[in-house]
Amino acid sequence: MKKSITLKELAKILGVSASTVSKALNDSHEISEATKKKVEEAAKLHNYKPNRAALNLKSGKTNTIGVILPSIKNFFLARALRGIESVIAGTDYNVIISVTNESFEKEVKAVETLVNGLVDGIIISVSEETQIRQDFSHLIALQDDVHLLMFDRVENSINCDKVLVDDYEAVLKAVKELQFKGKKNIALVSTINNLSVGKLRTKGYVDGVTNFQLPIIIDGSEDQVEKSLHSSLKEKGIDAIIALDEEATLASFRVGKKENLLEEGKLSLIGYAGKTISEHLTPSLTTIDQHGKKVGRTAAKLMLNKLEKPQKNSEVRIIDSTLRERATTKR
Template sequence: MKRKVTLKQIARELDVSISTVSKALRNSIEISEDTRQKVQAFAKLYNYRPNNIALSLKNRKTKTIGIIIPEIVHHFFSKVISGIEAVANKRGYNVIVGLSNESFAKEVINMEMLANGSIDGFILSIAKETQQQQDYHHFTETINQGMPIVMFDRVVNDIKCDKVIVDDAEGAKLAVNKLIQCGCKNIAIVTTKDYVSVGKLRTQGYLEALEDHKMSPESSLILKVHDQLLSEDHLDSLEIEIENLFKNNKNIDGVFAVNELYAITAMKVARKLGFKIPEDIQIVGFTDGVLSKHAVPALTTVSQHGKKIGEKAAELLINNLEREDEEDVYETVVIETELIERKSTK
């Protein structure tokens, strides 16, 4: 087992100085053709590769991006990661992943672990608990220390950083408009509590769409799912809540769900109650994941283009990192949503 070879070892072996070796490898004109050849041959033979850590220390940049997301076993987030990874790799960056598990404490710890030199900047989506507590000091602090952040999807407005979001309200309007256009008169929404920023925005879009069509929203049609973070038997209670929604409002003929899981659960419950989809009840979801695509009937849904979000976030971050002038001008990029029409609407 031969350890990785270093400049020093090559230098000793070839009886030249470390600097000579380094320069020879980088094709410096200071070095004679002879020595250069000799060094390069030797380096190739021993498969020399510069030590990244040493380079990071010297250059004070790591060429690594830190990602903090609430969970990874989630179609949207893994899509985003794949987008980030694609452009990061293309531009010579690595990607290091931390999971907050929706916990404030883990988010803070993870960021602290990475912020001490391990990475050049963050791409993150905020944990639910953080949104609930509205404690954002860890973001401002890292930014103050000169480490840029790009937030995506779940963002907080008053932090000075780049952001990549979808127009959640607009996407929701797309969905609800579709339902209205397909003849729905009593459209329910299955959404989250308001502290989840995206849920709130989508609810808002739902309300706006109704208003645009002179339909007055009814509070009994708005289900804000009790979200206990510990999603174990969460699924059961979700079903029960939705079932009650249907039972208390027999006239529902359309459902807009703010995420995929809510949507297919609604579909499942509706079918259990004897409704036909899309004949009796039409359903539109949000987030184009694997569930929507393979549900029966396939779910009409609003696609967020997760991969594109990731790509854009990575671009913003890397551009920022490699920008010469240190002007603090922050962008908020809105990725277009798109209604993907499938079989759960007429």
């Protein structure tokens, strides 16, 4: 690839001032059409590329959006990222992606780096450590510098745009569906009780079962919930499970398979997992579809709208989930 040259070098080649070159490339009325054409042809010939940083300083805009994710292993977050990228790809904006791996410190550093003149706005789903610590000072502070949008894992005390999934309603509906099918002892299994989404889903479960049974909540790490579930199935007469995340879902599925309960229809299971996993398990898995790509697209469109037409009022968009029934809830 041919090495690019500077504005001053291009001006020297043309025998004009750097100011003339700059004005010509920016289609200034002060420069004749003949000179503009001459400068544009020389710029192309010599591979001249404008200094983006200098342009950013002059315009006050970077035309770049930062996206901070706690993980890309999570199928929902990966789908949300695809949604964000699909919208921004059709615009003049660029995307910088940072993954915190659920670390508060990495999240703080990512915010500090992006705010330092790199982006106009930040789309973020906060890390597990951030939610455990309940320290959002780094996000509150950045609002004077860039536009902030939170999605999925949000902090309600921060006044910014938010895109949410109907976590409470989705699980409440799942409970009612299982009750309609005659299930009497529905258990909830979770490895995400530290997260805002986990707490909302748990509340949906508790409110759904309270008038029919005592809540059966099994939480902890994937290994812990799998061991607890083995002993609790017969002991508590569990005939249905709602698993709140992918790890809890796969742990519950393994237990159901080992006990030969899923194929016989003695145990119903509703979980959170991607389409590829859920459809290829045997039996196929009934899931709560959060429409991750739609969440991402909605977040990106809202961010772009606010960057192009700044407004003081914050907006909250809620995306409804869908129960996808497959073999683990069919008799």
